[in-house]
Amino acid sequence: MKESRKVLPDILRVVLTAFVLFHHYQQLTGTFFYRGINFYGGKFYFGYVVEIFFLMSGFFMVPYVKRIQDKMSFPTFFGKRLIRFLPSMIAATIFYDIALFFYVRLCNGTLRYPTDINIFGSIVTALGLGSWSITKDFEINPICWYVSVLLLCYILMYIFVFLSKITKIPAGILLAIPMIAGVVITHITEFSIIPFLSTRIARGYIHFFGGLLLGIIFVGLFGKGRKANSNGISEDKIKTKLNNNPDNQNNKLSKEKAGFVLILKRMINRIGEATLDIYLIQLPVLLLFFIVSFYTGLNLVSGKTMLLYAVVTFFIGGLYYFLIGKRIHLLLSKLFVKKKV
Numbered sequence: 107m108k109e110s111r112k113v114l115p116d117i118l119r120v121v122l123t124a125f126v127l128f129h130h131y132q133q134l135t136g137t138f139f140y141r142g143i144n145f146y147g148g149k150f151y152f153g154y155v156v157e158i159f160f161l162m163s164g165f166f167m168v169p170y171v172k173r174i175q176d177k178m179s180f181p182t183f184f185g186k187r188l189i190r191f192l193p194s195m196i197a198a199t200i201f202y203d204i205a206l207f208f209y210v211r212l213c214n215g216t217l218r219y220p221t222d223i224n225i226f227g228s229i230v231t232a233l234g235l236g237s238w239s240i241t242k243d244f245e246i247n248p249i250c251w252y253v254s255v256l257l258l259c260y261i262l263m264y265i266f267v268f269l270s271k272i273t274k275i276p277a278g279i280l281l282a283i284p285m286i287a288g289v290v291i292t293h294i295t296e297f298s299i300i301p302f303l304s305t306r307i308a309r310g311y312i313h314f315f316g317g318l319l320l321g322i323i324f325v326g327l328f329g330k331g332r333k334a335n336s337n338g339i340s341e342d343k344i345k346t347k348l349n350n351n352p353d354n355q356n357n358k359l360s361k362e363k364a365g366f367v368l369i370l371k372r373m374i375n376r377i378g379e380a381t382l383d384i385y386l387i388q389l390p391v392l393l394l395f396f397i398v399s400f401y402t403g404l405n406l407v408s409g410k411t412m413l414l415y416a417v418v419t420f421f422i423g424g425l426y427y428f429l430i431g432k433r434i435h436l437l438l439s440k441l442f443v444k445k446k447v
Contacts, residue, residue, distance in 0.1 A: 113371045115162065116378025123381045125155045127388050127416045130249070134392060135406045142409070156252055157313045163256055164317025167263065168325055171277055171318075174267040187260050189438045191234060191253050191382075194431055198386035199232040202247035205393035213400040215393075239304040249389050253382075255310035258302065259284070262311075263318065278322050281315055288312035377424060383431055384423030391419045 125145060131137065132146035145152045174183060203223050209215040228246045230236050236245035237254035245251060262284050270277040288311030291303055395415055399406050 111375045111379070113374055113378075115166075116374050116381075118158075118162070119378045119381040120374065122155050122158055123385050124416055124420075125152050126385060127419055128412060129153055129155070130388060131392065131412050131415055135412075137407045137409070137412060139409060157309060159252065160256070160259075160310050160313035161317035161320070164259070164314040164319075165321040165324075167260075167318055168321035170263075171267050171322065174264060175271050175277070180264055180268075183264055184260060185442055186439075187257065189435055189442065191257060192232070193434045193438070194383050194386055194427075195234055195250055195253055196232040197426065197431065198250060198383075198390070199228050199247050201387060201390035202393070203228055205390040205397075209393045209397055213397055215396055215400070237304070237306055239301045239307070247386070247389055249386060251306060252310075253386070255307050256314065258307065259310050259314040263315075278319060281318055281322075284311040285315040285319065288315075376428075377420065380424040380427035380431075383427040384420050387423045387426065388419050391415065391422055 128145035129152040130146075132144060138144060138147055170178070170183065207223060224246060227236070227241075230241055231246040231250050231254075234250075234254045234257045235241070236248075237251040238258060245254075263281065266280040266283065267277050269275070270280045273280075287303070288308035291305060291308040292312070392415065395404070395406065395411070395418075398404050405411060
């Protein structure tokens with residue numbers, strides 16, 4: 107039976123994604139609250155939330171260290187990542203270009219980011235190369251930088267784990283090299299455009315490999331743990347306990363409560379599963395809000411509009427993922443990923 111998806115990481119993904127949406131909304135609309143939390147321009151810089159995404163990505167890659175050492179090939183390892191990320195990157199870039207075209211042409215709009223469609227830049231972005239500092243083109247849909255840097259981290263992870271197998275040097279020592287390089291880059295320069303060593307890439311190096319090393323230490327101290335949810339209880343266990351407990355069998359309220367918990371968990375899992383696409387589509391949706399505001403006078407500098415924007419972004423991103431994106435991922439997986447015997 108397939109292991110149940112863990113709920114606590116998904117809760118964190120959903121909350122952090124919402125924070126990022128609020129952060130960019132306030133940044134690009136100039137919204138500021140004199141009372142309450144400001145996700146941009148406030149006491150805490152919520153742009154650092156992306157660092158937590160890198161930490162989580164690195165932490166959950168710990169099992170692959172052993173798999174790579176057990177002869178997992180690079181195409182198998184990296185191909186799985188490409189199948190998940192590239193279709194979403196391509197879709198997000200297309201949506202951004204379409205929304206930008208109408209915003210510039212119909213509303214005479216301008217942004218702090220590239221204000222016109224650049225075909226080559228779009229291709230570079232869609233392929234996940236936009237933040238590698240190997241081209242001089244502006245990155246289209248700059249939100250994609252996170253995935254671009256994450257893909258680079260995956261490549262380096264495989265290289266260093268593979269080298270550890272050949273040289274017999276502990277993987278943890280070699281995996282610390284990119285993290286240290288990121289720290290050095292961050293402290294010796296405020297801006298760098300050196301390929302694979304930009305300050306933006308350094309953020310990914312520090313936190314992805316930091317999370318990976320924390321995961322290695324955690325597994326070393328506490329072992330692999332049981333295959334259950336983060337709260338220690340799987341759906342099957344909840345159902346079994348509910349059915350086998352005489353007190354609960356005759357307690358309708360307990361059954362309804364357990365059923366509600368399972369439904370809520372599944373709903374959070376579904377939203378958490380779609381958070382990457384929700385994250386990537388946020389700027390196209392914001393451009394749509396700019397267009398609507400131009401024609402209807404919608405007040406963008408408003409907390410209510412910001413909440414509406416977040417809800418709409420979650421809805422559109424989730425709708426795209428489950429109706430289109432997930433089906434593309436499954437199809438590509440069947441075509442390119444070998445089934446386990």
